[in-house]
Amino acid sequence: MRIKTRTITTHYELCGPEQAPVAMLSHSLASGMSMWDPQLTALQSRFRILRYDTRGHGGSDVPDGPYRLDDLVADAVALMDALAIRQVHFIGLSMGGMIGQGIALAHPDRLLSLSLCSTSAWIPPQAQPVVQERIDTALKEGLQALVDGTLARWFTPGYLKTKPPDVERIRRQFLATPVSGYVGCTEAIRRLDYLGQLARINVSTLIIVGEEDPGTPVSASQAMHERIAGSKLVIIPSAMHLCNIERTEVFNSALAGFLHTI
Helix, strand or coil: CCCECCCEEEEEECCCCCCCCEEEEEEECCCHHHHHHHHHHHCCCCEEEECCCCCCCCCCCCCCCCHHHHHHHHHHHHHHHHHHCCCCEEEEEHHHHHHHHHHHHCCCCHHHEEEECCCCCCCHHHHHHHHHHHHHHHHHCCHHHHHHHHHHHCHHHHHHHHCHHHHHHHHHHHHHHHHHHHHHHHHHHHCEECCCHHCCCCCEEEEEECCCCCCCCCCCCHHHHHHHHCEEEEEEECCCCHHHHHHHHHHHHHHHHHHHHC
């Protein structure tokens, strides 16, 4: 389904029991809402599930960039408004987790809970040259030039060697992402700096990270955990960035267990 909101036209899927609380799922950079397929079975019996493609991705609009993180936050809230959904359990991975933090800080009344997965609250200055190199490569050579390096950061070598179908699906999503959408969203998150504001978040919060995640490492999750009062931190062993796919059972157990306490 596509719906025109006050910000963009967004591609989304809403399924599950109509009277159940809504779990809203927000994906990583250069992925799409189907990234969350492994979580559907664990959630759909108790929650109405709202998945969507972030601007510049999948079936959603690809406005001219660069984008701001505030734009991505506004898009998520506008989608909730267009669907007449007042509050959600927000579950975001990587870029999605950054969006979730933005909602918690600017629109705390819209959240029933917050799950921050494989994400960070701050991108340090020393990371900027690497981010710029990826932008330049995407603009000059396309995403094909970035896909193998990205998958090597998203999954452990052992998991990649087994050539699971989920990896091929993620590869296809990555390559199908419009370059302008990839660049626009990279620009949106590259100046991320919520760390000093996290103490303001008072909604129930779960933080999940893969033990071997090189991009949003355990230390980044620990920094968020230390600042968000009452938050719960789960470190998933033998997993890198897309721990929801590589270690689905462990991830789903942690997520469902947390949501069942709300």
